[in-house]
Amino acid sequence: MNNKIKLLLLLIGGVFCVVIIFQLFRLSENITHYKNKFTRRYPPHVAQEIYQADLIYNSYYFAGNGNGNIYLGNYTAPLQIMKLDSTLTKRTTYNIELKENELPFRSPQIRVQDTHFFVFEGIAPYVFKGNIKDWKASLKINSGYYFSQLEPVDSVTMAVRYLTPKSGESLIGTLNLTDTAKVAYGSNLLEKQFDGIFDTDGSLHFNQELNRIIYMYRYRNEFIVATPSLQLMYRGNTIDTVSTAQISLIQKKNSTLKTFAEPPLVVNKTSAVSDNLLYVNSALPGLYEEENIWKIASIVDVYDLTSASYRSSFPVYDINNHKMKSMLVAGNFLYALIENNIVCYKLLEHLSQNKAASSYTKTN
Numbered sequence: 001m002n003n004k005i006k007l008l009l010l011l012i013g014g015v016f017c018v019v020i021i022f023q024l025f026r027l028s029e030n031i032t033h034y035k036n037k038f039t040r041r042y043p044p045h046v047a048q049e050i051y052q053a054d055l056i057y058n059s060y061y062f063a064g065n066g067n068g069n070i071y072l073g074n075y076t077a078p079l080q081i082m083k084l085d086s087t088l089t090k091r092t093t094y095n096i097e098l099k100e101n102e103l104p105f106r107s108p109q110i111r112v113q114d115t116h117f118f119v120f121e122g123i124a125p126y127v128f129k130g131n132i133k134d135w136k137a138s139l140k141i142n143s144g145y146y147f148s149q150l151e152p153v154d155s156v157t158m159a160v161r162y163l164t165p166k167s168g169e170s171l172i173g174t175l176n177l178t179d180t181a182k183v184a185y186g187s188n189l190l191e192k193q194f195d196g197i198f199d200t201d202g203s204l205h206f207n208q209e210l211n212r213i214i215y216m217y218r219y220r221n222e223f224i225v226a227t228p229s230l231q232l233m234y235r236g237n238t239i240d241t242v243s244t245a246q247i248s249l250i251q252k253k254n255s256t257l258k259t260f261a262e263p264p265l266v267v268n269k270t271s272a273v274s275d276n277l278l279y280v281n282s283a284l285p286g287l288y289e290e291e292n293i294w295k296i297a298s299i300v301d302v303y304d305l306t307s308a309s310y311r312s313s314f315p316v317y318d319i320n321n322h323k324m325k326s327m328l329v330a331g332n333f334l335y336a337l338i339e340n341n342i343v344c345y346k347l348l349e350h351l352s353q354n355k356a357a358s359s360y361t362k363t364n
Helices: 003-033 291-296
Strands: 047-054 060-066 069-074 080-085 091-095 109-113 116-121 126-131 136-141 147-152 157-163 170-176 184-186 202-207 212-217 222-226 232-237 249-251 258-260 268-274 277-282 297-304 309-317 326-330 333-338 341-347
Touching: 047 309, 060 326, 060 333, 069 109, 109 147, 116 136, 116 147, 147 202, 157 202, 202 268, 212 268, 212 277, 277 309, 277 326, 291 297, 291 309, 309 333
Parallel strands: 060 109, 268 326
Antiparallel strands: 047 341, 060 069, 069 080, 080 091, 109 116, 116 126, 126 136, 147 157, 157 170, 170 184, 202 212, 212 222, 222 232, 249 258, 268 277, 277 297, 297 309, 326 333, 333 341
């Protein structure tokens, strides 16, 4: 074999090796960024759609549930509340009357718990309280730190996500509507990774059945379980692998404010709690999952808050190419808002499973 042929074979072999390495690199990148190294469990018939209703508008949000009813607030009509029965067939709209209405209202929100309801706005800040019998409310709080989220713990105690002065960092705490001096802060609950604002973003919940405050991070695979007295019970991890928020920030021109330099990697879109379970609308596909299901549905992962385990997953299907934007779970029923529709899924097998699919990390 002459030298030219040898040189040609070596060149072809070198190019082939480079192509193989490049393809392996692309495959590893695809697994890392799109096919995380975890496996979901999809038992058959976990969730079945049983009711659907057209709300006409897409500006509704979940304000609460109780006594077999679902309550919806409306961002464009902030002092209106809609009550739906569990079958989504009967609806009644109420207008809320605030006894003190001279406050600078911008975008108030509503929460309903049992026979009470609360109207609040954290940028003012203020909190009104009333009874669902007449939908009239009086001012209870009109001072203190600004806050960005609020969830009722009981008729007088609120779990809140505060915005600390100067830094603007998030801080979970509580406030008491009967005694403004009973403000508490859980300074050890939210863990800052680099800025304490964007990296700690997430959803605040209160689980009445377990009497626990739950906080689900948006950009990392972690949630927090704490008592109403702000004692940390444990930090749980979801089954995906993103433990550090993948966020890049830039400072706005002529401003001290920062914004995203590029779209961040969302890990958990929205969440809900009911009984001993945490429901998480994940944004990341697992290993071996078909891409088609992610194009037509939102995936909900279910975790048991008492046994520290991942239970199972199921899809909530899109409506007219629109995905679920929020959900509420009441016992064995999951309600989802999808564009201008509300749907109800009956939850089946995973609620009675004796064995979980796998364990997730639980640390103090």
